[in-house]
Amino acid sequence: MKKILVLTWLLVFVLGISVAFAEIKNPDTYVYLHIGEPDTLDPGYAYDNASGEVLTYIYENLISYDGVNLQKFIPILATEIPTVENGLIQDNGTTYRIPNSRGC
Numbered sequence: 001m002k003k004i005l006v007l008t009w010l011l012v013f014v015l016g017i018s019v020a021f022a023e024i025k026n027p028d029t030y031v032y033l034h035i036g037e038p039d040t041l042d043p044g045y046a047y048d049n050a051s052g053e054v055l056t057y058i059y060e061n062l063i064s065y066d067g068v069n070l071q072k073f074i075p076i077l078a079t080e081i082p083t084v085e086n087g088l089i090q091d092n093g094t095t096y097r098i099p100n101s102r103g104c
Contacts, residue, residue, distance in 0.1 A: 034053065035050050035053070038053070041054065062077045063076060063078050063098070079101055080098075082097060
């Protein structure tokens with residue numbers, strides 16, 4: 001078992017070294033790899049990864065997660081995060097007001 005692990009590690013190491021020193025054929029060419037064509041650009045129907053990838057470059061969110069913390073938000077287009085304390089969440093959580101810089 002140890003021999004297989006050592007041989008596997010050696011193979012990965014050699015391949016990594018060969019890729020690291022590979023010649024770049026055309027450094028002025030930008031290569032974009034993607035997972036496929038989007039099914040839709042309608043965010044209400046976009047459940048595939050390709051559509052979601054494109055939509056991240058088209059739409060801007062009102063709010064977003066604060067890093068990896070799923071309990072804290074930061075404003076993007078909104079000027080303030082709605083909370084009960086600031087009065088932007090009303091009617092027992094059924095009404096949310098999200099102010100933005102255009103006053104909407």
